[in-house]
Amino acid sequence: xxxxxxxxxxxxxxxxxxxxxxxxxxxxxxxxxxxxxxxxxxxxxxxxxxxxxxxxxxxxxxxxxxxxxxxxxxxxxxxxxxxxxxxxxxxxxxxxxxxxxxxxxxxxxxxxxxxxxxxxxxxxxxxxxxxxxxxxxxxxxxxxxxxxxxxxxxxxxxxxxxxxxxxxxxxxxxxxxxxxxxxxxxxxxxxxxxxxxxxxxxxxxxxxxxxxxxxxxxxxxxxxxxxxxxxxxxxxxxxxxxxxxxxxxxxxxxxxxxxxxxx
Numbered sequence: 001x002x003x004x005x006x007x008x009x010x011x012x013x014x015x016x017x018x019x020x021x022x023x024x025x026x027x028x029x030x031x032x033x034x035x036x037x038x039x040x041x042x043x044x045x046x047x048x049x050x051x052x053x054x055x056x057x058x059x060x061x062x063x064x065x066x067x068x069x070x071x072x073x074x075x076x077x078x079x080x081x082x083x084x085x086x087x088x089x090x091x092x093x094x095x096x097x098x099x100x101x102x103x104x105x106x107x108x109x110x111x112x113x114x115x116x117x118x119x120x121x122x123x124x125x126x127x128x129x130x131x132x133x134x135x136x137x138x139x140x141x142x143x144x145x146x147x148x149x150x151x152x153x154x155x156x157x158x159x160x161x162x163x164x165x166x167x168x169x170x171x172x173x174x175x176x177x178x179x180x181x182x183x184x185x186x187x188x189x190x191x192x193x194x195x196x197x198x199x200x201x202x203x204x205x206x207x208x209x210x211x212x213x214x215x216x217x218x219x220x221x222x223x224x225x226x227x228x229x230x231x232x233x234x235x236x237x238x239x240x241x242x243x244x245x246x247x248x249x250x251x252x253x254x255x256x257x258x259x260x261x262x263x
Contacts, residue, residue: 023085024076024216025235028061036063036072039117039217044069046219046231054094054179054232062096062232063218065104071219073117076236084110084212087190089238091216092183095135096230099177103220104229105135105153108184108236110211117215130211131157133164134182134195136175140164150174152182152202154195160207167195167202181233186213188240 026035031048038045049064063072077084091108109116113126137153140146142163151168152175173180183196190210195203218231 021238023089023236023238024074025233026074027059027233028063029059031061033063033072035074036218037075037117039071039073039219039221044071044221046070046072049230052096052179052230052232054096059232062230065101065219065227065229065231068101068103068220068223068225068227071217071221073215073217074234075116076214076216077116084116084214085236085238086212087238088186088188088240089213089236090183090185091132091213091236092181092196092233093218093231093235094179094181094233096179096232097136097175097177098228099175101136101227101229102138102225103136103222104227105133105137105155105220106182106231106234107131107133107155107215107217108213109215109217110213111215117217129158130209131155132184132193132208134167134184137164140166152180152197154184154203156193156205156208158209158211159191159205161205165203167197169200169202169204171200172202173198173200179232 028048033046033048036046044067046063046065048061050060051064053059053062093106095104109128110130111126112129133155135152140153140163142161142165145165148166148168151166151172153164154167155164156162181198185194185196191206191208193205193208194201213236216234216236
């Protein structure tokens with residue numbers, strides 16, 4: 001089996017590592033998409049592929065997108081003990097950028113009532129309370145923001161600074177062909193969000209509307225254009241904050257741990 005987020009826990013203190021808990025992880029090494037359900041009204045699922053798999057992770061399979069209509073989701077509540085995720089937590093995944101995709105990203109969502117998108121259908125039982133996205137997009141909507149096509153983007157849907165924005169903090173990696181790791185870290189207050197590209201803190205926002213995390217979504221389902229992209233190493237981890245300090249994505253994974261594999 002290929003390693004996912006857990007490999008970086010050795011970089012933490014023994015106490016912190018012991019307290020961290022993996023809620024969900026999928027490296028697709030089962031060779032199936034059994035953990036995922038088609039989300040679009042007209043089902044357009046991802047497919048299992050052996051064309052790419054993430055490095056330094058050792059494995060064979062990834063989840064492939066061949067059209068922008070492709071989108072699938074995982075219901076955290078239905079599949080992980082009936083409990084939504086609250087408090088300090090990190091969602092992360094690896095993405096293969098082929099240089100041609102304009103809008104491919106992953107999301108973590110929260111719905112009122114803590115139900116999420118059900119595995120048996122596409123309609124949620126509650127209203128959307130929060131949606132955070134990170135990956136590749138073709139515009140920005142945050143007030144005062146100018147689109148930077150050399151960088152990746154992220155989205156906050158409800159709260160202060162809502163909209164799509166660039167991930168362009170100091171030292172943030174630029175877009176390039178190959179594998180990249182994206183991460184969204186929610187701090188214990190539920191309203192402070194950090195966004196990471198390849199282990200580098202690329203944007204921090206305060207004032208997000210607090211909501212549970214109960215659904216993970218892969219793919220944009222925007223338009224109907226042939227494209228090529230791959231997802232791998234999807235993880236959602238809760239990280240209680242010991243002694244009041246913040247456990248960032250970089251602390252768990254190690255900054256710049258990702259080595260990209262070129263096409």
